[in-house]
């Protein structure tokens with residue numbers, strides 16, 4: 001182990017994304033994020049911030065450069081085996097399954113034993129205040145509840161990192177506010193590193209966190225909290 005490297009720090013080394021049409025969306029970004037940080041990626045539409053998130057999550061190929069999570073090189077790790085969770089625009093909840101089943105899905109796919117699944121789902125539901133709707137079908141719950149279920153599904157896997165795209169809560173200010181306070185609690189109380197993408201400058205500043213300002217695929221400013 002080299003001196004200052006924590007187990008779950010994130011490191012981008014010369015990270016670059018070039019699309020087939022030649023457009024460079026992320027341009028040689030080098031950056032370190034410490035285990036447990038809450039980091040906001042902010043910049044105008046098209047600056048490449050979502051592309052960075054998608055590359056970490058494995059939804060987009062890395063053209064060149066490296067992403068490490070601790071000492072693991074994510075480039076070589078299948079998305080489902082990365083120790084991270086994503087909360088994007090599309091909640092991807094199964095309408096005809098109930099809340100419990102939706103939250104348990106990722107653990108089932110990874111062959112966790114029943115009692116572990118049960119305990120993790122119950123703990124996460126309690127944390128998010130949705131214990132009373134575990135047996136409701138998704139199609140019968142409110143949008144605010146769906147947002148919590150999506151976060152619940154993310155945290156039951158005990159990720160090191162949570163990736164959140166602003167679109168996750170674009171509907172209205174109240175919902176966005178609730179979502180942000182849930183995510184801040186996940187960061188502070190569970191110690192999960194959070195990477196949050198937003199193009200709303202007020203929101204970016206209000207979070208009182210480290211902000212990475214991006215423009216044209218590059219980091220324009222890295223402002224510490």
Ligand SMILES: Nc1ncnc2c1ncn2[C@@H]1O[C@H](COP(=O)(O)OP(=O)(O)OP(=O)(O)O)[C@@H](O)[C@H]1O
Nearest residue numbers: 019021023025044045046047048049050051052199
């Ligand atoms: N498949 C593709 N081929 C070419 N260019 C693409 C492709 N996908 C995305 N882009 C371009 O890459 C740039 C960065 O996209 P990205 O989604 O990361 O932007 P962003 O900063 O998150 O902005 P937004 O707030 O609009 O999502 C955009 O200009 C987009 O048009």
